[in-house]
Amino acid sequence: MQRDYFVIERAASNVHPLLGWNQSASMFRKGRPVSVPEPIRLRLAEPVPSAPVMVDHHSLPAPVVSQRLMQVLAKLELPGFQLIPADVPVRETVLRYWLVHVYNRLACLDRRKSVFTQSPSGLLLLSVDSLVLDEEVLSKVSLEQRLVFVLAESTSVYLFHRTVVDQVMSLIPPPEGLRFIPVPDWNDSAGFR
Helix, strand or coil: CCHHHHEECCCCCCCCCCCEEEECCCHHHHCCCCCCCEEEEEEEECCCCCCCCCCCCEEECCCCEEEHHHHHHHHCCCEEEEEEEEEEEEECCCEEEEEEEEECCCCCCCCCEEEEEEECCCCCEEEEECCCCCHHHCCCCCCCHEEEECEEEEEHHHHHHHHEEEEECCCCCCCCCCEEEEHCCCCCCCHHH
């Protein structure tokens, strides 16, 4: 089961910009669905590349995806998952992207086998050197409910089941700007490799 999960990361590229919020993001941090009357406002985050290349996936650090990735993900009708329209100004134009808002949180960190540093309160993970998912916990959750989720112990870790990864990666041409790293190979510095 451990090998069936992947963490989404941005591609290692200096020309694919990171994104930032151009409005309050507080409603997206509460672990529940949101209702927005109009597209959210994002911006290119510092350092902005001199010639930014916009691709299928950017990091907020929440995933932000292109129209074609949004269409693949929307067809899957994933529980605890929303695709929120997002406008991103780039040079003289505004591009439409989609924020992947995952409020499906599963507490499935195997604390005995994972290697991590936690805050003094023990409530937050400060770093993850080796992630091991608790297969006993996962086995009690239906596959449909765990196709895409965020790790409750570290809500910046987005986990995708192999079946979802296969759907995304089957696009032609292949999507640009993202990597799916198998959980056994991932740690919180994987985005910099």
